Amino acid sequence: MKTVIRGDMMGIELDVKSFDNALKILSKKYKIFAPVRLKGKGSFSDTDLVTYGEISSYKDIELSEKSRYSPKEVIYPITQTLFYFTEDEYKKPEIDDKGIVVFLRPCDANSYLKLDNIFLKNGPYEDNYYKRLRDKVKFFVIECTKGFSTCFCVSTGSNKFLDYDVFFRFDDDKITCDIKNEEFSYAFSGKEVEFTPEFIEKNEIEVNLPDIDKISQNLEYVFNHELWDEYTKRCIACGRCTVSCPTCSCFSMQDIFYKDNPKCGERRRVWASCMVDGFTDVAGGHSYRQKYGERMRFKVMHKIYDYKKRFGTTMCVGCGRCDDVCPEYISFIKIVSKVTDAVDRGESK
């Protein structure tokens, strides 16, 4: 099932050659990212890794499989140098002059808006390292009307993204696009056709999100619920779910010095995970949430409750990557359902 957002729209039909030509033109001003297939780079031998990477032609884009990692690293790198140190001087690294074009599905486009809340709106300051990359982003949204087996973007309200710069339908070698940002019309030339972008309206999986007011009224009950105990036993605190998550944004500061010149070094920020040991360590040895079930509770509640309470929108975009990557086959979707059931039952008590 799919939904039509606007009627009577004109799009441009492209063949692969004219699409590649457009990428060539754009590449003078932009770095262009899309899901790509890296042969033999998967976790298991002889498997591929589907992830985000720079592309230069249509054949580079991988559309048949969900990417294991999200496009968040385009604007929020795994390791980002904040300063170069030379003696007592701090120097901020320069970045590329080029803009950033990202081909991404609506769920992942929405995940950028979720990251915006943390990096640009939380607290009194904007994070300038995030902002200077984020400001460059142009959204080239990939039409996604079927999704994949673990997707639940409709349940989280992230199935639509209308603020795109260009919207693409990839139908084998027939490519149709709707250019919303006129800045890009010079690059795409083809036959004008009727075209209305479509969005998925029903995933194979539907998840009932808990009512946040009901959680607020039963917070201690939900926090101390026995449902979390299972994950103390099953979860191995590897952090894969948070690495693959497009909305996880925690980081740690890390200073290093160069071995061949210890007077010089860098301050970096590196991705951190609330699931992994050490995340809450304070000076002198104390730490919080030592049980893995408590960490699971912390992560899940952030995705479906805490963030929504703070910013008014659910953090999770329903991409299902956490379920795809968990080595213990733990399902976030199932946990959310259990929380919703527990809240509904707890409230009726």
Place this chain on the structure above:
Amino acid sequence: MINVYMPRKAEIISIIPQTDIDYTFRLKSDILPQHGQFLQVSIPKIGEAPISISDYTDEYIELTIRKVGTVTDAIHELKPGDLLFIRGPYGHGFPVEDFKNKNVVIAAGGTGLAPVKSIINRYNRNPKEIKKLSILVGFKSPKDILFEDEIKKWKEKFDVLLTVDNGNETWTGNTGLITKFIPDLKIENPDDTIVIVVGPPMMMKFTCLEFLKRGIPEENIWVSFERKMSCGIGKCGHCKINETYVCLEGPVFNYTKSKQLLD
């Protein structure tokens, strides 16, 4: 745009050893923080750590730093004249304006005395700002006692009860946890009494409960949380509890809020 992660240099004026592992670093600075705010303190190439401001004037700030990790180990190697790098102050401190003309009780455990020391010294300079100040302060053992000289000075003006968990052969003072002394503490008018509790998590939990038993209203109790902040400005996520960021809404919380912070 200002770079929010850019620290500024601060020269170390003097270093006052408190215990074998706790030193107070006095830094040249004109920062005028709220009582209970913290700084991100760093040494380039070593790392950055959140440290509460233990005292200040308009010419210097003091940080009492325990040697417990990579960054603090390196800070302990520094000498007067060396530079530390700081950014902040961050977070919300104690609302001292609301404490005026009230009875104030400060209960501090161990290094928890650092973030409240500037309040005690504020009242030491202006005793008339409040009706009465009582101080309860506990350490693990006699060798862990911080700010010994200042505690002596405070005794001249205020009720001070110093206790250690475990004494030694020469110790003649109080022994036992702070909670042991709360039932007998002189509290004249609980509704007109402000209580500040800072220390390790378990100490804060049980100390607050003892004060509640004495009839202190929840909204009169203030605590300060210790968390690992990597950024101090609500981005890194390390200090989040529920929907609350300790670095933004805290580290100082009213008990009515802190009791809801489940972790």
